[in-house]
Amino acid sequence: MAAAARAFDPGLRAAARALAARLPLGTPRRGTADRPGTSRVVTRQEPTGSDVDLDATLAARGAEPHWRAEHLHTRGWRSTGRATVLLVDASGSVAGDELAAAVLTAAALVQRMRPGDELGVVAFWSTAVVLRPLSADPRVDVVVDRLCDLRGGGTTDLELGLRTAAAQIARSRAADRQVLLLSDGVPTESPDPLAAAAALARIPARLQVLALSPEEEAMTSCAALAAAGGGRVAALHRPTQAPSAVRELLG
Template sequence: MAQHIARRLSIRRRPRDPRAQRGAGTLASVPYRYRSDDIDLDKTIDVLTERPVPEDTDIIVRERMRSRRAAVLIVDVSGSMRGEKVRITAATVAALAAELADDQLALVAFWSDAALLKRLEAAVAPAKLLDQLLRIPARGLTNVHFGLAVAHAELAGSAARQRTAILLTDAVHNAGPDPRTLARRFPELHVLLQTDGEHDVPLATDLARLGHGRLAPVRTHRDAAPALNRLLAG
């Protein structure tokens, strides 16, 4: 079921420049990639003089570009990884992998311990990544601080201009130091709060606020992709 949900959500977007992404950055003239309709006429005419039968991508458009981004998904695998919790995890991994298809994505799993399942620079198919995650035996305690520590160390080694962490958890922290102190050190930390069972809204709210990010509740797997869109839209 988890793999089925992941396949439904893992839809690659049309190709884009792997060195940059659309956003609030420098205005640049780039080949048309089915996004901007602001045509750079001078540069397009230069191209068309050499190609009397042009393709769509021979059109040059103006887009605002920013540098490649790096993101770490931090997944809570403590407690019981079954039922809707597994489906939410599958939907989150798939939707984030699709959103960051041309960027860098790392994956951290945590319980009373933590594990870095994928480094930022590693190339791993989303289906394989999900399989690795779901094969981790669920543990009872939840050490949010440990998961954040591993994710922060991975992000700190990235040279990307935009560095983001997304924490998927019920925020029921019951092992290790208070994670609030570490949340302050992130350039951007968003929280996807699982609300289908026991959850801690005050802690999740504090982590997002201290981490310069936003909080989005997810009750079912259908909430994951829209919630990610809201978190990453800014």
């Protein structure tokens, strides 16, 4: 599987697809099994809704003497599903088993999707690329192909990766928006990634972190990123841990 993660060979690519399709997921994602419809009207702190929520806007202003943009709350339709962006560290410090873990994590996310859910995939190293835009029908074979085609390497611009994932997740109208970072958490050439992690709350979205390395520095960095992004961290030190790690963080 590790070899398949960076392979052009059609046989290895087919093996990666087959393994992803047979991935044992255990119990289904927790929560309400049958949602009453795929969207609902919600109040949001943003100007893109169809109607101003006057009560929420006045409450946000409180006793402040002047209006500010962040006081404005509107009401609009939002999906009752979950939007997840898988953010994959493809830098030189991550290869082999780590790329295999990315394939299996993506497969676990696809297979746990419900109607109304969306999934996107972003990879980063010294740059960042959207491998798969947010979609309600991501298709596990397409996601696996994008990851198998990935040729990263070099330095780790974690802050750029987080900003790119944020731009993707902000497009969604899902009620539950998550960025799932798969990394050792250690930036080698990057502005402070903690600020980018904390900025996800303004979307709003949460940052969940799958820690690829058991090293103390890596685990500490991953925990700090998750805390800044309002999420949690789980260990993913072997590819076979992917399904259980996804369940631990996303339910």
